[in-house]
Amino acid sequence: MQDLKVQFFVSGGTVNAVDGVSFEIDRGEIVGIVGESGSGKTMTALSLLRLIPEPGRITNGRILYGEKDVAQMTDEEIREFRGNEIAMIFQDPMTSLNPVLRIGFQVEEAMIAHQRFSNKQAKERVVPMLQRVRIPAAKDRVRDYPHQFSGGMRQRAMIAMGVSNEPSLLIADEPTTALDVTVQASIIELIRDLSRELRASVILITHNMALVASLCNRVIVMYAGRIVEQGPTRAIFKNPQHPYTWSLLRSMPRVDEKEKERLISIKGLPPDLGKMPPGCKFHPRCKFRVDRCFTEEPPLDEVDPGQRARCWVLMKNIANPEAQAQT
Amino acid sequence: MRGTLLYIGQRLVLIAVTTVLVSSIVFLLLHQIPGNAFLNETRQTPQALAAELHRYGLDLPLQSQYVNWVQGVLHGNLGESLVNRQVKITPLLVRETSVSATVGFFALLVTVGLGLLLGVVAALRQNTWIDYLASSTAVVGYSIPSFVIAIFGLLVFGHYLYLWTQGTFYYVPGWGKLEQIPVPALALGLPYASYVARLTRASMLETIRTDYVRTAWAKGLKARVVVVRHALRNALIPVVTILGPLITGIITGSVVIENIFGIPGLGKEFVTSILARDYNIVIGVFTFYAALVGLANLTVDVIYPILDPRIRY
Numbered sequence: 001m002q003d004l005k006v007q008f009f010v011s012g013g014t015v016n017a018v019d020g021v022s023f024e025i026d027r028g029e030i031v032g033i034v035g036e037s038g039s040g041k042t043m044t045a046l047s048l049l050r051l052i053p054e055p056g057r058i059t060n061g062r063i064l065y066g067e068k069d070v071a072q073m074t075d076e077e078i079r080e081f082r083g084n085e086i087a088m089i090f091q092d093p094m095t096s097l098n099p100v101l102r103i104g105f106q107v108e109e110a111m112i113a114h115q116r117f118s119n120k121q122a123k124e125r126v127v128p129m130l131q132r133v134r135i136p137a138a139k140d141r142v143r144d145y146p147h148q149f150s151g152g153m154r155q156r157a158m159i160a161m162g163v164s165n166e167p168s169l170l171i172a173d174e175p176t177t178a179l180d181v182t183v184q185a186s187i188i189e190l191i192r193d194l195s196r197e198l199r200a201s202v203i204l205i206t207h208n209m210a211l212v213a214s215l216c217n218r219v220i221v222m223y224a225g226r227i228v229e230q231g232p233t234r235a236i237f238k239n240p241q242h243p244y245t246w247s248l249l250r251s252m253p254r255v256d257e258k259e260k261e262r263l264i265s266i267k268g269l270p271p272d273l274g275k276m277p278p279g280c281k282f283h284p285r286c287k288f289r290v291d292r293c294f295t296e297e298p299p300l301d302e303v304d305p306g307q308r309a310r311c312w313v314l315m316k317n318i319a320n321p322e323a324q325a326q327t
Numbered sequence: 328m329r330g331t332l333l334y335i336g337q338r339l340v341l342i343a344v345t346t347v348l349v350s351s352i353v354f355l356l357l358h359q360i361p362g363n364a365f366l367n368e369t370r371q372t373p374q375a376l377a378a379e380l381h382r383y384g385l386d387l388p389l390q391s392q393y394v395n396w397v398q399g400v401l402h403g404n405l406g407e408s409l410v411n412r413q414v415k416i417t418p419l420l421v422r423e424t425s426v427s428a429t430v431g432f433f434a435l436l437v438t439v440g441l442g443l444l445l446g447v448v449a450a451l452r453q454n455t456w457i458d459y460l461a462s463s464t465a466v467v468g469y470s471i472p473s474f475v476i477a478i479f480g481l482l483v484f485g486h487y488l489y490l491w492t493q494g495t496f497y498y499v500p501g502w503g504k505l506e507q508i509p510v511p512a513l514a515l516g517l518p519y520a521s522y523v524a525r526l527t528r529a530s531m532l533e534t535i536r537t538d539y540v541r542t543a544w545a546k547g548l549k550a551r552v553v554v555v556r557h558a559l560r561n562a563l564i565p566v567v568t569i570l571g572p573l574i575t576g577i578i579t580g581s582v583v584i585e586n587i588f589g590i591p592g593l594g595k596e597f598v599t600s601i602l603a604r605d606y607n608i609v610i611g612v613f614t615f616y617a618a619l620v621g622l623a624n625l626t627v628d629v630i631y632p633i634l635d636p637r638i639r640y
């Protein structure tokens with residue numbers, strides 16, 4: 001993905017939901033995209049399938065999948081692409097399944113749509129698919145409707161739908177946010193196991209840093225429609241360079257640290273996408289800002305091999321960040 | 328399945344009770360209207376009138392008349408016409424009902440077909456000229472009463488286009504030609520079609536923005552499949568809800584339309600029989616209407632769980 005820009009044309013002007021986002025994903029890689037609500041992470045993911053809702057539009061950039069540019073595909077090409085090459089699992093399994101169609105049928109039609117399997121094969125594959133996502137008594141439950149399923153089971157059914165065509169990239173948009181904590185772990189485990197079996201890449205969109213730490217190879221941190229930091233998970237967690245990433249990690253309680261250490265909250269709210277501050281978009285909330293941050297937006301520069309951050313200051317140049325952050 | 332059958336059984340009993348209640352009320356009220364069926368007879372003497380009244384049991388006290396009538400009904404016999412002697416009412420009403428049902432069926436076809444089409448197209452092309460055209464047509468159609476549309480239809484097809492239609496559409500005396508159906512059916516169905524269109528549009532706009540429709544797109548389904556199977560199927564649920572009252576509206580609306588077009592159906596009988604004080608027919612017509620409305624509503628309620636599996640009886 002190169003220099004992606006998604007704009008919403010609303011009355012009173014345009015809003016840049018995603019602005020100049022570039023990243024790439026290798027086969028088999030699990031990448032986490034983190035950020036607060038409204039940081040553009042869901043829009044970035046939706047644009048991979050060209051599913052941006054009205055009045056939004058992709059106005060710039062290329063989304064290359066192999067040789068093909070998703071942004072340039074014809075309607076029929078993009079239809080054939082969705083669910084076949086890239087599949088998506090949505091946030092709320094309660095509302096993401098059609099309430100009037102049987103679970104089994106909803107899985108089946110996903111397969112029939114791409115003719116990778118004959119209608120008969122598709123029908124036969126439904127029960128094994130449901131078993132594969134560990135739905136108990138799958139044989140009896142294919143004829144159930146979504147309202148007869150629990151939240152966790154519905155998310156499993158969503159996953160079954162997603163992987164039924166063996167896509168090479170699976171986008172999971174906050175797949176566990178709407179679920180019980182006990183169910184969350186098993187869903188995440190399922191996504192990880194399936195991606196291994198299918199040798200598929202995964203984009204995990206979340207604001208749960210713990211989830212990222214346990215699952216992802218690489219992390220992309222987004223803020224106000226931009227990537228502010230990206231790099232290998234280990235590096236980001238150990239040496240976050242952008243103050244936003246650093247604050248996100250310090251706002252998370254940790255078991256292994258001394259109890260005395262206080263959690264740090266990020267004061268204020270993310271900026272209104274319609275009224276973006278000049279300079280670095282994070283400076284109004286940043287504890288470490290310098291004069292330059294008010295006027296000039298920093299580039300996304302390499303700070304360590306494989307790790308990039310969009311900051312003039314960088315955390316490694318700050319002597320005692322904890323003390324400064326508490327003030 | 329057993330639950331559904333039980334439910335239908337209960338509803339049928341309720342419909343029967345309602346029908347009996349309606350006919351009883353009509354029976355009592357009807358006899359309060361001054362005059363009787365024999366006032367138009369020529370050369371009437373007081374003796375002749377008394378003889379006629381006696382012949383049909385109309386000189387008995389009201390409660391005895393009621394008992395007699397109920398006994399007849401229980402044997403499937405609604406009596407005979409007081410104005411047109413020897414005419415049995417039950418077969419007459421059955422014949423008239425089938426005429427009305429034909430017109431009503433086509434009116435319903437107009438209502439549902441045109442209403443859904445306009446509504447879906449308007450929703451899919453929201454805020455384009457197609458939407459504005461469909462939506463404003465619906466508002467106009469909904470605002471004009473069906474009898475105005477009926478008279479307008481008469482003018483256009485019977486008068487202005489006479490050279491082209493040669494009066495085919497309704498002018499030919501008598502009833503029973505297929506060409507006579509479309510104009511009255513349109514007049515009867517258009518206002519309701521507009522109502523269905525408005526409801527469908529709103530309902531479709533809601534469903535095409537739901538998460539499960541987004542899921543359907545993300546699965547890579549064809550646009551037609553997404554719109555019909557995922558969006559429309561769910562959008563239909565609220566539309567079916569109003570179908571019951573709507574059918575009732577079409578049934579009662581037929582009273583006006585049939586009189587304007589001179590269609591020999593239940594609706595026309597409704598008016599003429601009251602004017603003629605033909606007691607037996609009036610009560611019969613009302614009884615038929617009550618049963619018809621009840622059955623129409625029951626049909627809708629039976630369709631409902633097929634459309635929405637979350638509903639079970």
